[in-house]
Amino acid sequence: MTKPSALLKTLQGILGCGTGAEKYRLGSDPQFGLMAAEKIPDRWVSTICGYCSVGCGIKLGVRDGKAVSVRGDPDHPVNRGMLCPKGLTAHYAIHAPDRARYPLLRRENKLTRVNWDRALSVMVERFRKIQKEHGPGAVAVVSTGQLVTEEFYALGKLAQLGLGTPNYDGNTTLCMASAVAGYKRSFGSDGPPGCYADLEESDCIFLIGANIADNHPILYTHLERNPHKTVLVADPRISKTAMKAGLYLPLKPRTDLPLLYGMMKVLIDENLIDAEFIAEHTTGFEALRTFLADYTPAKVAAITGLREALIYQAALTYGRARAAFTGWSMGVNQSTQGTATVNAINTLALITGNVGIEGGAPFSITGQCNAMGSRETSFTSSLPGYREFDNPADRKELAALWGIDAARLPKQRGRAYPDIINDIVLERIRGLWIIGTNPMVSFPNQEFIDDALGRLDFLVVQDGYHSTPAGARCDLLLPAAIWGEKEGTYTNSERRVSKVNPAVAPPGEAKPDFDIFLELARKLGCDRELFPGWESPRHAFDEWKRVSRDRLCDYSGLDYESIERRGGIQWPCPDGERRPSGPVRLYENKRFPTADGKARLWCVPWEPFPESGNRQFPFVLNTGRTVEHWHTRTKTGGIPLLNNLAPEAWLELNPQDAGKLKIKQNQYVSVVSQRGRIERIRVRVTSIVRPGEVFIPFHYAETSANQLTFNIFDPISRQPNYKQCAVMVEA
Numbered sequence: 001m002t003k004p005s006a007l008l009k010t011l012q013g014i015l016g017c018g019t020g021a022e023k024y025r026l027g028s029d030p031q032f033g034l035m036a037a038e039k040i041p042d043r044w045v046s047t048i049c050g051y052c053s054v055g056c057g058i059k060l061g062v063r064d065g066k067a068v069s070v071r072g073d074p075d076h077p078v079n080r081g082m083l084c085p086k087g088l089t090a091h092y093a094i095h096a097p098d099r100a101r102y103p104l105l106r107r108e109n110k111l112t113r114v115n116w117d118r119a120l121s122v123m124v125e126r127f128r129k130i131q132k133e134h135g136p137g138a139v140a141v142v143s144t145g146q147l148v149t150e151e152f153y154a155l156g157k158l159a160q161l162g163l164g165t166p167n168y169d170g171n172t173t174l175c176m177a178s179a180v181a182g183y184k185r186s187f188g189s190d191g192p193p194g195c196y197a198d199l200e201e202s203d204c205i206f207l208i209g210a211n212i213a214d215n216h217p218i219l220y221t222h223l224e225r226n227p228h229k230t231v232l233v234a235d236p237r238i239s240k241t242a243m244k245a246g247l248y249l250p251l252k253p254r255t256d257l258p259l260l261y262g263m264m265k266v267l268i269d270e271n272l273i274d275a276e277f278i279a280e281h282t283t284g285f286e287a288l289r290t291f292l293a294d295y296t297p298a299k300v301a302a303i304t305g306l307r308e309a310l311i312y313q314a315a316l317t318y319g320r321a322r323a324a325f326t327g328w329s330m331g332v333n334q335s336t337q338g339t340a341t342v343n344a345i346n347t348l349a350l351i352t353g354n355v356g357i358e359g360g361a362p363f364s365i366t367g368q369c370n371a372m373g374s375r376e377t378s379f380t381s382s383l384p385g386y387r388e389f390d391n392p393a394d395r396k397e398l399a400a401l402w403g404i405d406a407a408r409l410p411k412q413r414g415r416a417y418p419d420i421i422n423d424i425v426l427e428r429i430r431g432l433w434i435i436g437t438n439p440m441v442s443f444p445n446q447e448f449i450d451d452a453l454g455r456l457d458f459l460v461v462q463d464g465y466h467s468t469p470a471g472a473r474c475d476l477l478l479p480a481a482i483w484g485e486k487e488g489t490y491t492n493s494e495r496r497v498s499k500v501n502p503a504v505a506p507p508g509e510a511k512p513d514f515d516i517f518l519e520l521a522r523k524l525g526c527d528r529e530l531f532p533g534w535e536s537p538r539h540a541f542d543e544w545k546r547v548s549r550d551r552l553c554d555y556s557g558l559d560y561e562s563i564e565r566r567g568g569i570q571w572p573c574p575d576g577e578r579r580p581s582g583p584v585r586l587y588e589n590k591r592f593p594t595a596d597g598k599a600r601l602w603c604v605p606w607e608p609f610p611e612s613g614n615r616q617f618p619f620v621l622n623t624g625r626t627v628e629h630w631h632t633r634t635k636t637g638g639i640p641l642l643n644n645l646a647p648e649a650w651l652e653l654n655p656q657d658a659g660k661l662k663i664k665q666n667q668y669v670s671v672v673s674q675r676g677r678i679e680r681i682r683v684r685v686t687s688i689v690r691p692g693e694v695f696i697p698f699h700y701a702e703t704s705a706n707q708l709t710f711n712i713f714d715p716i717s718r719q720p721n722y723k724q725c726a727v728m729v730e731a
């Protein structure tokens, strides 16, 4: 396994870039074949990394209209000049040979080049026909977490009010929906309370289901800067992050919820709680105390497989800390009890007063670069500005801001992503517009999604690349500009709004998604009403500032120039208020956006995961990521530097199991579940996984872990249970 720091040094050496140094090694560029001199840019463009939600500042080097180099922005507060392997090679993705360059329309089973006017006319014609015959909701939209905020804001209005379908969601439901639902239920609103500075200021950092050394490498450097912390890591797998833990909790798969309850029970019994905070700022404590009687350390030890003493030690370390921080990611969210587990994390923080204080917070570590922007502005699980569909006052206020009749705003959210796919299988949804996502690799149970897409009357794929599996089977492909080619803002995990800038022109006739949305609105005849006078993302940003005013995610005091000057600014940033110079935390005043201003403490009984091992399928499969690749490898799969580091998927298998099955290191095996099989995958025999458990990274289309996973979802957030399903390994 490559250590992140060693990997960084190797890449920085090869690329001659990295921590702010403008040095270039002699020799040719391994990807473009450029000589050293040709890699020296004419100019540097400041922007933000377009991969993950850490939100690192990047300088993108441009020479003769081509992106030729990157380096970390030494002045950016998030990364201070550092970049991870993906950021260091981000420019290669821009000039990839499989970029989508022209609109393509399927004719006689072949995708054929057409002009934009024809492409959008056909799209409108086909979608309107479907809606006329089957109802407005028979067309659905699934977008991404990688557009700029201005595009999300425009797309929400266009989908819901222009196309007139309530069935609009994002692939963000696959990664962060449980965090959103959990925040709403605990605090009354979405919005991560903490910030990155907490990692440097806390004296107890509890990472649960979050392998940040692989998945958020630069965030990990914030933690490394804190000499006073104790790091607790709860993870069934000894991830790179777990290897660095001060206290590692090797719990059984999906037993994070009882672990949290066990810790709370110890804290209450030991009186390590904040009684004043509980009394004044929360509701539900007595019910919680009664509920926790069932989660004694002995019982929790039996469920989690952890020693009782370890549960005590974790609880006491957390409870005795001056300020305790809990960070979580997909290990928590991607579960049928994801929302309940997020609520338990929030409850643990609330009963100990670890909310709205320096170093103390529950904190969701988001996946995609602008999943947060999507959550704030979109029209998916909430109305823009974290307004609620079922709140008449919210609908009235938003309608007044837009100058429309409130009756046009839906009273409940439309179908979530998994339910859109179910409805396609049931042939209730007949038309689908996929924007910047690759469901044929990322959706659980590939056979199911394959069947669904095959049933559509009309499939539109809008993407920067024509090579995705969904792109290969669409009826219409709209070529989109990608990171490095368009303008707008991203919001990172700590609510920092940063400016994204174009450095080069998109290839061929590809356009920014924003321009595509405006042109489509013209075709639909709703442009003047929805986007009056809009020509650029700046117009969308100005309207969004008005729409977000006085909301938790208040952007009204932000402008492009100050965002750029300060390396990003965290919201809330109300107009006219003097900005604090330090980090911004939510709920410092201990008032929560609920009806009574108090946070809710939740008690949801733990349930085992839905498909445990059995005689035929004895292993529990866990899926996750590796530092070298991004999601479905649409970008990173075409970058030899990254691909050479992690060229193929692998199966982690414990030595005891390998011995029993007579499987050797590096041998190829098949992995089978009730839903599908991976025919050939290389084995890593390693104690990183425990006996009875296996792990596969999910990035690889040709060895897709999602051929095996289960399309079962959290009942509240609708997030898939990617992390546990039963499989067998065939030698």
Ligand code: SF4
Pocket (backbone or CB within 6 Å): 049, 050, 051, 052, 053, 054, 055, 056, 079, 082, 083, 084, 085, 086, 087, 088, 216, 217, 218, 219
């Ligand atoms: Fe980009 Fe995330 Fe890596 Fe930073 S940590 S360089 S934002 S991928």
